[in-house]
Amino acid sequence: MEEYWANNTFNPYSDTFLKFPFNISFSDTVYASPIDRKKVVTSRYGWRWGRPHHGIDIDLISGDNVRAILDGKVRYVRYHGGHGRTVVIRHENGLETVYAHLSKQLVKENDTVVKGQIIGKGGVTGNARGSHLHLEVRYQGKSINPEYLFDFNKENNIRSKELWVTKKWTNPLKHRSTRRSRVTVYTTEEEAILGKEAESTVYIIRKGDTLWKIARMHQLSVNQLCRLNSIKKTSKLRIGQRIVLN
The missing domain is CATH 2.70.70.10 (Glucose Permease (Domain IIA))
Incomplete structure (x- = not known):
């Protein structure tokens, strides 16, 4: 219970990696x-x-x-x-x-x-x-x-x-x-x-989405998204388009 104990920080685990499940x-x-x-x-x-x-x-x-x-x-x-x-x-x-x-x-x-x-x-x-x-x-x-x-x-x-x-x-x-x-x-x-x-590993593009926004939400880099989906950073996203996340 005492590991990563900090009274002055809301989240003291910022440098830890959590393995799933x-x-x-x-x-x-x-x-x-x-x-x-x-x-x-x-x-x-x-x-x-x-x-x-x-x-x-x-x-x-x-x-x-x-x-x-x-x-x-x-x-x-x-x-x-x-x-x-x-x-x-x-x-x-x-x-x-x-x-x-x-x-x-x-x-x-x-x-x-x-x-x-x-x-x-x-x-x-x-x-x-x-x-x-x-x-x-x-x-x-x-x-x-x-x-x-x-x-x-x-x-x-x-x-x-x-x-x-x-x-x-x-x-x-x-x-x-x-x-x-x-x-x-x-x-x-x-x-x-x-x-x-x-569990679903696909994200469906919504209005206002960008590669940078999707990457941030899913804790990925834009380069990773591009490699997974064979697209470029400049590729135009379409509403309803499916983006593979892993």
Whole structure:
């Protein structure tokens, strides 16, 4: 848990390489709801307004309690740009959960917290359109679609005690923020490898796309895209055209 520990940096993993698929283990089958009222997801993990949305937004009223969803240790308590007042908690399995747009932070860096403990109050700080909790789940700096790991139902189920994560679930471009993604949970490495091979490796050109924009979204270089698709940097892209990504 202490590796890459930094209180003054939102993402201390910027120089690490993450191999896919990777394993996440849980010691429990349920998490604690981050809010006391019924969970209403107003925006999901995915591509939104021309940029990635790395978490889910849960409706609340300013001043509502915000709770840690798992046991852990507080790594970061700062005002973080568009996230506003933010708390980041690292958990025993290596996951980090991010709680953003808070009006108050009620924990300190390096505090140990338990599942369900109040860590702050909901608000509208940072780049927020109305009061809500922006909740992210990250592993070694990579955001994971929270709905792959957690079922945001009234039972607060963790989808499996053993999960394997493929690139699809760490790439907002593969999801829409306006609808729930269809979840197929991989509980073994073999399932994840087969699922990874079946995942789409083709991008369909949309209005406004450029090779530079596509490369940045998929963490590739323009030269790689050109080699994969036998095109030049000056090639004209057509809406509906398919671009191979790997």
